[in-house]
Amino acid sequence: DTAVSQTPKYLVTQMGNDKSIKCEQNLGHDTMYWYKQDSKKFLKIMFSYNNKELIINETVPNRFSPKSPDKAHLNLHINSLELGDSAVYFCASSQGLFYNEQFFGPGTRLTVL
């Protein structure tokens, strides 16, 4: 069974479009995260949710909007996509805020043309 799953795996789209990435975890964890990994492999946190409540919101353009319908899901919607949004986006989860082991999904490679 996949612990943290993301869809789609690959996403190719034009500049200006709106797209969503979905994430689900079946680990029963309370905390979920979105990370962005750039072309140089630098992994940076974007958002974290704990029990559906937004905890971390890094300096991310407001074109990015996370949504957590329940503890097991954290989706990422991106409006008006730009070339610089091209990256691999990882979803992760942890048992709770104080449990630092994070389980990562396989990533979504977003390419904006």
Next chain:
Amino acid sequence: TQLLEQSPQFLSIQEGENLTVYCNSSSVFSSLQWYRQEPGEGPVLLVTVVTGGEVKKLKRLTFQFGDARKDSSLHITAAQPGDTGLYLCAGVGGSNYKLTFGKGTLLTVNP
């Protein structure tokens, strides 16, 4: 802002060699983690070190947390091709327990 510097950025060695990867910061972290990431996959946690001076071993991998909890090292003995991957250190700090990642060390072990 807490920053973690990893070195070297790239490392290519022959099977059987030893290597050390370093992770340094001017900030104190409550704990430090090491992850390994393989192509097309997400990072996987290898170890968490919590106490200053702590040493943990995972088969041929030895992890050390600095006394001041600002730095860490990963030593691999007799590297094997299966050790190839991107090694990431990540520090835990701040009131929201945010993970701050280093920029990674891309290790290639040639047979």
